[in-house]
Amino acid sequence: MSRIGGAGIALLLTMGAATPACGQQLRAAVIGASTRSHRVEGAAVGFVVGGVVTYVVLHSGGSTAPCDQSANQDAMSTGECLGLTLLGAAVGAGLGAIVGGFFKSEQVRIGLQSDRIQLGMVVRR
Secondary structure, three states, rough: OOOOOOOOOOOOEOOOOOOOOOOOEEEEEEEEEEEEEEEEHHHHHHHHHHHHHHHHHHHHOHHHHOOOOOOOOOOHHHHHHHHHHHHHHHHHHHHHHHHHHOOEEEEEEEEEOOOOOOOEEEEEE
16 A cells, blocks of 8 residues: 655646547646544544543442442542543543544545546545
């Protein structure tokens, strides 16, 4: 698999002969190519997973659960538990962004043009 990177790659390919059916010359051009990572998607997934895991850990454990006030008389306040859950979500978002940065996708924009018709297309890998 070849790697295509950098926005602004311009390559003009001209098909030399006119097509006999329509008598027009067809030109194809790679308008641009780019590579992007999936950091934002990873951060979003990590935020949700980190928040849910932290909530479950803080509210499980029966009489020793740090945030279950009905089972543990020494449980933390609701505000403290909410703060810890948000902290767990933030840590998850950070880890998700790091992992998402390792996943990359490529996008190539191609344009076809003749005397009368202009067509564009995006190819993603």
